[in-house]
Amino acid sequence: MPPIITECFILKKINFRETSVILTLFTKELGKIKGILKGVRKEGSKISPLTFSEGAYISTFVYKKKSELNLLSSPTLLKFFYFKDKDSFKVYFHILKLIDVFTPDLEKEESIFYLIKEIAETLETNKKQYLLFLAFKLRFIEILGYGIKLDKCCICEKEMERYFFSPKKGGVICKNCNKEDPNCVKISKKIISIMRFIKKIEIKNVEVLNIKKIDAEKINYLCNLTLYYHTNLNFIWWKNEKNIFR
Numbered sequence: 001m002p003p004i005i006t007e008c009f010i011l012k013k014i015n016f017r018e019t020s021v022i023l024t025l026f027t028k029e030l031g032k033i034k035g036i037l038k039g040v041r042k043e044g045s046k047i048s049p050l051t052f053s054e055g056a057y058i059s060t061f062v063y064k065k066k067s068e069l070n071l072l073s074s075p076t077l078l079k080f081f082y083f084k085d086k087d088s089f090k091v092y093f094h095i096l097k098l099i100d101v102f103t104p105d106l107e108k109e110e111s112i113f114y115l116i117k118e119i120a121e122t123l124e125t126n127k128k129q130y131l132l133f134l135a136f137k138l139r140f141i142e143i144l145g146y147g148i149k150l151d152k153c154c155i156c157e158k159e160m161e162r163y164f165f166s167p168k169k170g171g172v173i174c175k176n177c178n179k180e181d182p183n184c185v186k187i188s189k190k191i192i193s194i195m196r197f198i199k200k201i202e203i204k205n206v207e208v209l210n211i212k213k214i215d216a217e218k219i220n221y222l223c224n225l226t227l228y229y230h231t232n233l234n235f236i237w238w239k240n241e242k243n244i245f246r
């Protein structure tokens, strides 16, 4: 099979043997893949270490293999994002980690590729990194098909005064329907309307929203309940996310 050339973001890098690396990539053409890049760590290698560093935006040839591990070759660095502050790096790497944890292998999803690109570019200038993180998460959950529906009760479709948030249904449910999900939690009108704003606004404009970190953290918690409902992961993937909001 001829190789495919693809643009991608490096989600994870593991050194392999003496001179190689194994990369987990989110590619435009193939979705998430793993590949080996041979010999790049040997002395005198013409490929700069940034080209195979976590977070790098590169293009590379992929020789697809039957095994989980594909063969990569001739990578070119398209961009390494140098953010001005630690918080932006923190948010960027949290996002890459979430994509690694939650996306299945080999499922093409260009919208995720473009979402990473847009967030990274916006992080270069945006000062409200915690809002960008939320903007990412709400969109990511939507792409994965887990929600989040906020317009009316997800079950009876009626508009009500008071709502609960159901991780199972991926959205709000009314007080008459809240028996359907014993794990649902109360959600205020204010939080619902903030979530709507973040979903609606263009990512590059998210900075104009005036949202307190404490409310942002509440929304992040609801997002995590939704993601948690859909996985059997037994490790704490949301660990350290609180650092983004405090």
Ligand SMILES: [Zn+2]
Pocket (backbone or CB within 6 Å): 153, 154, 155, 156, 157, 158, 173, 174, 175, 176, 177
């Ligand atoms: Zn209802």
